[in-house]
Amino acid sequence: MIMEFLKKSFFFILIGVAIIVFLLFNRHDTPDTDAKLTPVPDPIKEEAKAKDDETxxxxxxxxxxxxxxxxxxxxxxxxxxxxxxxxxxxxxxxxxxxxxxxxxxxxxxxxxxxxxxxxxxxxxxxxxxGTVGQESKLKINQATQTEIETLPGIGPSKAQAIIDYREENGPFQTIDDLLQVSGIGEKTLENFQDAIQIP
Structure with missing residues (x-):
């Protein structure tokens, strides 16, 4: 009886075993796939990051x-x-x-x-x-308050405002940056822009 059942069901049993083996192998491969997808540190990016941190x-x-x-x-x-x-x-x-x-x-x-x-x-x-002898221009990024006050149209309060802005925002990069200073308008800037130097 059992032998007959096994003979009749042999094909189905074989398919079942094949499916189980397939599932076992497939499950076993999954970690390898995940391992391949795990990000690996890029030496070039790490070096660039190190340089950025150093800067x-x-x-x-x-x-x-x-x-x-x-x-x-x-x-x-x-x-x-x-x-x-x-x-x-x-x-x-x-x-x-x-x-x-x-x-x-x-x-x-x-x-x-x-x-x-x-x-x-x-x-x-x-x-x-901060004044260059040959050009006789005041280096606005290095000048003291006393020196800034010598510029046309600049008094103590405006000179201090220039220094405060410079210390909070870093050196001036262009002449137009001075327009960001409180109390410095276009006309005031025109009065002294030829007397200053911005590296």
């Missing part, structure tokens, strides 16, 4: 000259102030005219800080305060 947390290079104990080139953080660079350079010499330097100014990459000596002539002072 974000990077350094700026500043050149310190003049009446300073250890003149030279210094690497500092982007949020450093002139005061921090002066300390790295050993501090002022006895001859330094500290009144001509804005110690609170934020540094920027490729910035030159020249510390004048007491009694330096106008040329020496112009280099320290």
């Amino acid at each position: 974000a947390n990077g350094i700026v290079i500043v050149d310190v000259k003049g009446a300073i104990k250890k003149p030279g080139i210094y690497d500092v953080s982007p949020d450093a102030r002139v005061h921090d660079v002066i300390e790295l350079a050993g501090g002022f010499t006895k001859q330094a005219d500290q009144t001509m330097v804005n110690l609170a100014q934020k540094v920027q990459d490729e910035m030159v800080i020249t510390i004048p000596q007491t009694g330096d002539d106008a040329d020496g002072l112009s280099e320290a305060t």
